[in-house]
Amino acid sequence: MDTRFLGIADLVETPSVAVVVDVMRAFTVAAWAFAQGAEKIVLAESLDEALAIKARHPNAVALKDGPPAPGFDLVNSPGLLRSADLGGRTVVQKTTAGTVGALAVKEASLVLCASFVVAEATARILRTRAGDGVTFVVTGEDGQAEEDLACAQYIARRAVEAGTDATGFLHRAAESRAAAELAQGIRQGVHPDDIALCLELDRFPFAMVASPEDSLMVLRPYAM
Template sequence: MDARFLGTAELAEVPSVAVVVDVMRAFTVAAWAFGQGAEKIVLAESLDEALALKERHLDWVALKDGPPAPGFDTVNSPGLLRSMDLAGRTVVQKTTAGTVGALAVREAPLVLCASFVVAGATARLLRTRGSGTVTFVVTGEDGRADEDLACAQYIAGRTTEPGTDAAEFLRRAAESRAATELAEGVRKGVHADDVALCLELDRFPFAMVATQENSLTVLRPHAVPAP
């Protein structure tokens, strides 16, 4: 596998396979939403679009980065989301980095959204697809977020070498700027367990695949059996 690691702004062409990584917290939250029973996640381009979708579908659950806001049901926090019953629900998600990165590559033939909680399943899916060139989109901090780069590099390594040790990659994520800001309360809409939940390796057995459905970018879980 030929792995490329790019920030969202560095994308110059549509990749054949894109793995969009946001560890803290968009795609950890997305995985938790599926773990809590959500059927699908619609990735919104803006807060206004998220609210408009919510207004048209009153039973959908809308979430965003930062503090609570009118019209939104919750915030982008795995610690808060894990107590919600989302069985059969549709979630609308708008975040600062993760959803932006996914929408930037929405035309790619295969788009996966990833974090540590689905790293193993993501690597297995890439391996079974026999992917040649894979573009890992590092979404945080304009492509410089070390927690996202560490996760991307870990998934790339585990795709070719299933026994790749996660310890050093998790350490980098734990010491990242994002982890520090979450732990210190610099970022809003935070639960005390968010960092620990974002560093939980392979909690969920599925990968997350984004496709186009009726002009919307929709994320769904894709079961990938362990070997």
């Protein structure tokens, strides 16, 4: 499997298969939202668009990075989200990096959104596409986020070597700048369990596939 690891700004052409990685915290949060019963997640271009989409869908809840804000129901924290009842709801998500990365590759034939909590399920799909080149979009820190790169490299390895040990990759993520900022309270909208929840390997049995629906980019769980 031919793999590339690129930051969002480095995407100069539409890949065939894209795996968009945001460990801390967008796509850990998205996985938790599905586990809490969400039907789908709409990836919004902006905060204003997120609120506009929510207004058009009475059953929707809106989620953003940082502290709570008027009109938004949730923040981008798995620790805070895990107590939410999202049964049958639409979640509208706008984050600094993860949603931006997914929208940047929306023309790809397959877009997977990933983090450690869905790593094996994501790798399983990639095994069925072994003939395709795969672009891993490392969303954080202009493509330099160690937690995202570690997760991307682990999934890439796992797709071709099922026995790959995750220990070193998880350690890199635990020592990342993002983990330090969460631990030190530099980032807002944080629960004390967020780091640990982001580092739970294969917590969920599904992958997450994003595709266009009615001019929006919609993320749904996918289990093989």
